[in-house]
Amino acid sequence: MRSASAKRDGLTEEIIDEGIENYRESxxxxxxxxxxxxxxxxxxxxxxxxxGEFYARLQEHYSSEEIVELxxxxxxxxxxxxxxxxxxFYPMFSPDGRLVSQExxxxxYGTRPTSHMRGPMARATGEHGAEPKxxx
Amino acid sequence: MxxxxxxxxxxxxxxxxxxxxxxxxxxxxxxxxxxxxQGHNEELSKAMYVAWGTVxxxxxxxxxxxxxIRVQLxxxxxxxx
Numbered sequence: 001m002r003s004a005s006a007k008r009d010g011l012t013e014e015i016i017d018e019g020i021e022n023y024r025e026s027x028x029x030x031x032x033x034x035x036x037x038x039x040x041x042x043x044x045x046x047x048x049x050x051x052g053e054f055y056a057r058l059q060e061h062y063s064s065e066e067i068v069e070l071x072x073x074x075x076x077x078x079x080x081x082x083x084x085x086x087x088x089f090y091p092m093f094s095p096d097g098r099l100v101s102q103e104x105x106x107x108x109y110g111t112r113p114t115s116h117m118r119g120p121m122a123r124a125t126g127e128h129g130a131e132p133k134x135x136x
Numbered sequence: 137m138x139x140x141x142x143x144x145x146x147x148x149x150x151x152x153x154x155x156x157x158x159x160x161x162x163x164x165x166x167x168x169x170x171x172x173x174q175g176h177n178e179e180l181s182k183a184m185y186v187a188w189g190t191v192x193x194x195x196x197x198x199x200x201x202x203x204x205i206r207v208q209l210x211x212x213x214x215x216x217x
Contacts, residue, residue, distance in 0.1 A: 005163065005193075006203035019204035020211065033201050040205045044212045062197075069195040076191050077206055081213035084173070089138035091167045092145070099161070099168075102142065 032061045040074045143175045152178055156185045165192070165203075 018026050023037045035058060042049050058067055090105035100108070145168055148157045153171050160168040166188060174181035192202055 006165075006200045009200050011200045011203055015200075016204050016207050020208045033198075036197070036201055037205065037208065040208055041212075044209055066196050069191070069197050073191040073197070073202055074205060074209070076188065077209040078213070080188075081210050084169075085213045087139050087173055089142055089169055089173060092169045092172065093164055093167050097164060099145075102138070 035061050036070055039070060043071075043074045044078055138173065140173065140176065142169070142172045145172065148172065148175050151175065153181055156182060160185075165206075 015028060018028055019033075019037060023029050023034055029037070039050070039054075039058060042054070055067070062070065090102050090109055092099055092105065094100045094105065094108055145157055145161075148154065148168075148171055153175055157168055157171050160166055160170060166185070170185065170188075171181050174184065192206070193199065
């Protein structure tokens, strides 16, 4: 399930995967986008690293208004995804945009999402080249 | 099996969440499961949907970047949603 408007604007699954797993080395993303993705990654895995120095770096790329917007968006999603995970349900939309039953959705998405944070997880744990936790 | 009852979309469309469920189906984000789970508390589901739409669909930060972040965080939380 993906934002229809983001898709219309040219966002593809390939770009999403690269933005999650390899944004640091990728030449597809601007420095502004890279630090936003780093902000999000740190918020999830290592929030203690988001300190004054990091905000000073952010301010080289974003206004205070934009930082508040990004931080609110990231915080909202960190909380919601954690809550929704505990409820143990599946998306009602299939990746190709069909409304599907929970049984079909589970068959499609498996017990864990695909492409499970290889890049960020490896960076956070120091395990370069770490394998996904689960692929079914 | 979800840990609380997942409400039917047909039912939700007859409640005050109906217009918001239709928007979810049209825009595909958030997934209508947002209301199927939270619709047990209609006022809260409506308020959180409006807040989500504000942080996701408005502002100066590029929407495509927000979508990448949204998927990044979903995967980080092992959230199938």
